Amino acid sequence: MNRVFIRHNTDKVLIGIVVVIFFVTIGYQPEYRLNSKMPSEFFREDSHSQNSFADRKIAWAYWETAEMDIQWKWGYAHPLPADPPPEFRVDAAALGPAASNPALRLMYWRRLQQVWPLPDTWKKEYGWRLDWLSHPLTSVAEWIKNTADGIFSY
Numbered sequence: 264m265n266r267v268f269i270r271h272n273t274d275k276v277l278i279g280i281v282v283v284i285f286f287v288t289i290g291y292q293p294e295y296r297l298n299s300k301m302p303s304e305f306f307r308e309d310s311h312s313q314n315s316f317a318d319r320k321i322a323w324a325y326w327e328t329a330e331m332d333i334q335w336k337w338g339y340a341h342p343l344p345a346d347p348p349p350e351f352r353v354d355a356a357a358l359g360p361a362a363s364n365p366a367l368r369l370m371y372w373r374r375l376q377q378v379w380p381l382p383d384t385w386k387k388e389y390g391w392r393l394d395w396l397s398h399p400l401t402s403v404a405e406w407i408k409n410t411a412d413g414i415f416s417y
Contacts, residue, residue, distance in 0.1 A: 291390070292390075293387050293388065293389050294387070294389075295338070295386070296386055297329060297330045297334045297384060297385060298383070298384060298385065298386050299330065301323060301326040302378045302383065302384055304374065305374050306318075306319060306326075306374075317358070321358055321362045321371075324353035324362065325351070325375070328351055328353060329351070332350040332351070333351060333375070336348070336350075339385055340380075342379075343372075343379055347369060347372035351372055351375075
């Protein structure tokens with residue numbers, strides 16, 4: 264009657280299934296990305312502007328900067344800093360002298376701060392994430408916290 268765990272073939276199969284389920288639930292996670300479509304709140308067309316096309320190009324350039332640089336540094340559900348970081352800038356040579364205006368840069372930073380927490384600003388995509396392997400204990404604790412928050416938030 265002396266049974267040792269993992270001595271039977273069924274025990275090995277069950278442990279294997281548990282390990283696979285664990286890795287699938289930890290590794291297949293949602294990632295939030297900024298929508299490639301610029302929100303209407305980010306660019307408000309000025310009816311008094313003489314150069315609406317150039318204004319829209321500048322707004323798109325700032326939105327693309329947010330997509331390429333800002334979202335990777337702060338990410339979904341993380342507040343943006345009060346002042347724009349150095350990487351939040353556009354190429355004034357390509358867009359014209361108006362694009363280098365510090366007041367315009369600050370205006371678009373404030374607008375980005377306004378749209379950042381809105382759900383429509385982000386898209387949720389599921390995929391395999393292996394970054395948790397570098398810090399497995401932290402990642403498992405974060406997964407448990409997020410799962411518990413999802414269960415008890417109702």
